Amino acid sequence: MTAHVLILGGTTEARRLAAELAGRPGLRVTTSLAGRVTRPAALDGAVRTGGFGGADGLADWLRAHHVDALVDATHPFAGTITANAARAAAATGVPATVLRRPGWRPVPGDRWHDAGSLDGAAAALPGLGRRVFLTTGRLGLAAFAHLADLHFLVRSVEPPEPPLPPDTDVLLARGPFTVAGETDLLRAHRIDVLVTKDSGGAATAAKLTAARELGLPVVVVRRPALPDGVTAVPDVPAVLDRLGLGASGQAPPFGSLRSR
Known part of the structure; x- marks a missing residue:
């Protein structure tokens, strides 16, 4: 059987x-x-x-x-x-x-800021930086759409669904990513704050290492x-x-x- x-x-x-x-x-x-x-x-x-x-x-x-x-x-x-x-x-x-x-856990040198939701992450951003690397996926970006004074680099596998923040560049890419590649990306776009969901796993964790090495704050949306x-x-x-x-x-x- x-x-x-x-x-x-x-x-x-x-x-x-x-x-x-x-x-x-x-x-x-x-x-x-x-x-x-x-x-x-x-x-x-x-x-x-x-x-x-x-x-x-x-x-x-x-x-x-x-x-x-x-x-x-x-x-x-x-x-x-x-x-x-x-x-x-x-x-x-x-x-x-x-x-x-398992979820990600901070290590010495990380500058993490916990958020309970995408709305909470959006509320934290104005005090952390003006050029945002947003890696929360293509859904739910409406939570950031009102932040007209910030620049966003949005990365997702599929084109994101509107509404989006008015000053947004979209990068379509699928992991896994490397620390060297993420570091180059953060520098090239002059990113000063990263936003991510606590997805866990190795495929997209390189951005956390890159942010730590560059001394950037990271807003982590908890599960x-x-x-x-x-x-x-x-x-x-x-x-x-x-x-x-x-x-x-x-x-x-x-x-x-x-x-x-």
Whole structure:
């Protein structure tokens, strides 16, 4: 009997997990993508694109496609999806695991300023600098649109959605980035403050090192809290362990997972 694992994806970790599961006997894996990136990286296993229609829609999909285990490996800031996944898992009895890469932590020399939201980050900027490197992604930039006296360099994988600040340059690029490249970029654009979400991971962490070496302040938007009662594991091996897959390559009796 084949067990079906649904991964809510869009991250490097989700892609690694799909590759790990797709080659295992007794398993089939489906990765669901939100569809916000027009050319996502290749994935092992089946792929679906688009939303489910909230928690109820996801619960219906879990039932209709006989999903035996759910892994939420979405971006750390995809709070709505994570909440919907928790509700759908509870409604269906499908065992669920949240995979979240660890967040960044400051080291000596960092000049970090915590913000609880994009609005909070925008409020902090006028006192920190006038030329801003904004790396929070293409969504939510309306929070900065009223800052007409500041210059913004906005970097994202896809073209950002308006409204944008009036004085904005857009740089389309996908990580990973190097410290040398980020340092050159900050110098070339005369950046004096960096804004980032606490996405974690190595692919986009080089900007933090570059900012530290240049003595620049960094506004760090902290992650939303996980839903009540939900805990996360930090990497793919931890997901395999949580699901009882281990390293043997054999699918577990997922029916027993439902009773945990």
